[in-house]
Amino acid sequence: MRARMPWNVAQRVLKAAQLHRSQGWKRTLARVTAGDEHYDAREEELKDSLTQHLLCGEKIVRFFELTDEEMSSLRESSHTLEVPEGPFQAMFPILLDEADLKTVNPPTPTLVSIMNFEDGSIALVLASRRHLMTRETLQPQDLPEGAASELHEYSELIGIKHQRLEAIDLLWIPPTGNLIELRVDFPIGMYQRQAEAAIERATTAFSQLLGQNYLTTPVNLFPVIERLYKATGDGTMVELAFMVSGSAQKHEKTRRDGQCCRVEAYHVGGVSVLDQPIEPYRTSVMWTVPIAEDVLSMPEVSLMGNSVDTAVQAPFLGEMIARNCANLIDYGHIRDRIISHLHSPLPDEVASVAVHDDHQRSQG
Structure with a gap:
């Protein structure tokens, strides 16, 4: 569990x-x-906890909206898949360590599990060997004896780690609705460009497995960013970046x-004196x-747009980052909150519709 689960989640x-x-x-x-x-008595329970975390913990996520016909086709195709034999499959949900990964061939994603849940959800799970260079903030207790005193003048220590790890990516097919999810491993310290490359590899792997590319346009x-900002009380907003007039x-x-x-x-005081909304x-x-x-649990979602996005007419952001999810319960909660804001109108949009309706009734 240690290799994949941050301590704040594991505890x-x-x-x-x-x-x-x-x-x-x-x-x-x-x-x-x-x-x-x-611990020995809870081995199976802990294995289930690890499995759930592998399905939703520390992921970068893309949603795709399919037609009814595509959803039907996807479900049918998923039922015809078979999990091949191999080192990844033999160990899952236990992950191969770095020494074992040196001999795994090929490093391309391979199907390791087809999980059918009681509610009708399906998870198609891929495993692959991934090379990572991560930046980690070091804590004093992580340093060898004596090193902490030698480095006391530094307020922050950053370590660069090169490693092989077994990555778990998956396609989540819900029991109802037309939104499917591609969830790709995104451990803390991983660079965005590495995640984008992993998304492309997973997309290609699923297209080959299913005989059709269902993951075309995220x-x-x-728009969820602004809707979340205006939804006071819906979670605690712990980070906010915005443009102001000028x-x-x-x-x-x-x-x-x-x-x-x-x-x-x-923030409230600053925004209140602006002539234009942020x-x-x-x-x-x-x-x-x-x-x-x-x-x-305290799961977190990040929507990481750029300042230049505010200057274009139709800004686009294709993914969210899910952190600190312990299991499918807390991940399901944050996923549902994001989905609820996908098509919900902003408060000013609601007011505009109401004014329009009032005008229509007065004309009638």
């Missing part, structure tokens, strides 16, 4: 399983390795103090979702 998963945790992954694993019958998520850029973050950017005093182009929103008794 909630372990708490939900009513298992004791130590401080951080290293000490927790050391405790388990030394022998812990409670749903445009850019081409000035502003970038606000409130993760440390837990405030919501929408209602933070400095133009949001980037945001991150965090929700609080119960995943077990007395266990709250």
Whole structure:
């Protein structure tokens, strides 16, 4: 689990399983390795937790809206697929370590699981070998003894890591509706260009498996940014970047103090004196979702547009980034919140429609 699950997520998963945790992954694993019958008794439960996290944790996600005919064809094609034999398939959901990945051939994505859920959802799961160069912020407890004192003058330490890992990407087919999802691994520290290359490889792999490319045009998520900004109370907005009149850029973050950017005093005071409304182009929103008794998860969605997008007539953003999801419960919550804003009108759009309707009735 350690290789794929951030500790802040893992400690909630372990708490939900009513298992004791130590401080951080290293000490927790050391405790388990030394022998812990409670962990042994929950092995299957932990394996299920790992599987769920692989399906939704730390992903970059694209939505695609299909026609009724395409949805029917996709479901039929998914039922004809068979999982081949191979090292990825033999171990799933346990992932191959870096040493084993050196001998895996080919590195292209391969089908490792076809998961059919009770509600009718289908997950077509791919595994592949991926080379990554990641940037990580180092914590004092991660450094060798004596190194922390030698590097005390630095306020932040960044490590560059080159590694092979087994990536898990998937196509999610819902039981109803016409929105399917391509979810691609996007661990913390991974570069955007690496994610885009992974999306293209997964798209090609699914096209070859299914005999048709169902992943042609992603749903445009850019309008969701402004709709989320105006939906005060719908999650906590912990990051907001926007343009103001005069081409000035502003970038606000409130993760440390837990405030919501929408209602933070400095933001409200600044926006109130503007002649024109702001133009949001980037945001991150965090929700609080119960995943077990007395266990709250804090999944987060980021919509990462660019400032130049506000200058074009129809700006486009094809993906969202999902972070800190523990399982399918909290991921389903944030996915549903994003989908709910896809076609919901902005408050000013509602007012405009109401005025138009009033005018029509007065003319009648």
